[in-house]
Amino acid sequence: MTLIEKDGATAEEFSKRFSDILVIHGSITDEAIWDDENLVDSDLLISLTENDELNIITASYAKKLGVSRSIALIKTNPNYLSLARQFDIDVPISTTEATVDTIVKHLRSGTIKSLHTLFDGKLEVYEYVINENFEYLGKALKDVNLRGKAIIASVKKSNGEAFVPSGNYVFEKNDTVLLCSNHDYSEFIQGLFA
Incomplete structure (x- = not known):
């Protein structure tokens, strides 16, 4: 070095x-x-x-x-x-985006593990940990109405296994979900994972 x-x-x-x-x-x-x-x-x-x-x-x-x-x-x-x-x-x-991401992470839902913005803040990538209060706990992804406002791109199980979920994926406590959404839908996403 x-x-x-x-x-x-x-x-x-x-x-x-x-x-x-x-x-x-x-x-x-x-x-x-x-x-x-x-x-x-x-x-x-x-x-x-x-x-x-x-x-x-x-x-x-x-x-x-x-x-x-x-x-x-x-x-x-x-x-x-x-x-x-x-x-x-x-x-x-x-440093500005990193600071904003950190502030937004703390202002939003407590289940958020990380938040990153891309394309000058227009796209947000959330990393959520599913907890016992998640409305869709125990339900399949295909049963969640994302209204075309988000894509669940990846799931990581508590044992470390990571995969791209199909519609048959069932949400389990402590799963980490990687979700992509337009910034305009942040309130919808926050409500979904609150």
């Missing part, structure tokens, strides 16, 4: 704390570092500066040079997420 840090004191601190990591004091924009450290042969580049634009450019540049995968932190402008995807960046990470 190689860490490139432009601040000398920070680079020195990282070098002391993480002796198994190669820490380089310099700028990722310096092409000599790319050549000297042979960064193009890296499996992954993660750009985590405070500058969204630099992170996008660096991650995109790494991919163009041949780095297998790239990740860019989008910290200040969530509008850059779609732009980052256009630049062949494998994983643009938005």
Whole structure:
């Protein structure tokens, strides 16, 4: 693992704390570092500066040079997420979206295990744990009227078995259900799993 840090004191601190990591004091924009450290042969580049634009450019540049995968932190402008995807960046990470997802998770039903938003918040992917209060506990998926507002994409049993459910799947306590829905139907979904 190689860490490139432009601040000398920070680079020195990282070098002391993480002796198994190669820490380089310099700028990722310096092409000599790319050549000297042979960064193009890296499996992954993660750009985590405070500058969204630099992170996008660096991650995109790494991919163009041949780095297998790239990740860019989008910290200040969530509008850059779609732009980052256009630049062949494998994983643009938005602190804003992560924060919103966490807040929404706590505001919604207590049975929600996780919530992720995709496509600039238009699609929501819920991970629910079925509890004893679930209206359809013991009933088959085909008997649940989702009204075309959601798709149950996957189920994970408490023993770890995961599968794509058929209409004959029967909801059991402690099953984890992965459900996809348009953001506009979030109240419907919340009511279904409340």
